[in-house]
Amino acid sequence: MFSKKESPALPEILRTTGKIETVLGPGISIKGFLTGKGGVRIEGVFEGKVDIDGPLVIGEQGKVISEEIRAPSVVAGGTVQANVIADRVQVLRTGRVYGDVTTANLSTEEGGFLKGTIRMPDADETQADKPKPETP
Secondary structure (H helix, E strand, O other), rough: OOOOOOOOOOOHHHHHHHOOOEEEEEOOOEEEEEEEEEEEEEEEEEEEEEEEOEEEEEEOOOOEEEEEEEEEEEEEEEEEEEEEEEEEEEEEEOEEEEOOOOOOOEOOOOOOOOOEEOOOOOOOOOOHHOOOOOOO
């Protein structure tokens, strides 16, 4: 009689990179600098630099406008207008990425969109070797 509603499965990238501690909900817009440890999910709009030590997930209705995003993993289910530097990047079927991507592991679902260049560094080159932006 009562059926349990199945929650959508987490993308594989999230099961292996950490949990989400912070959520920017739908209808919320923030401008600034996002930094810290832990995962972030954006369902609203964020405008500014992103430099976090956890997974970044942009939901289907989410939008990020940034000069640069730095995170261990980025899942784009919504719109990303930024250059992305991450160890792993996944563009979901609803995702739109406008910017250059530097990653060791890129995956896209059918229907996902990426307009920019893709750079995959050598195995001995790590994201930690790259200079981090200065905090404003």
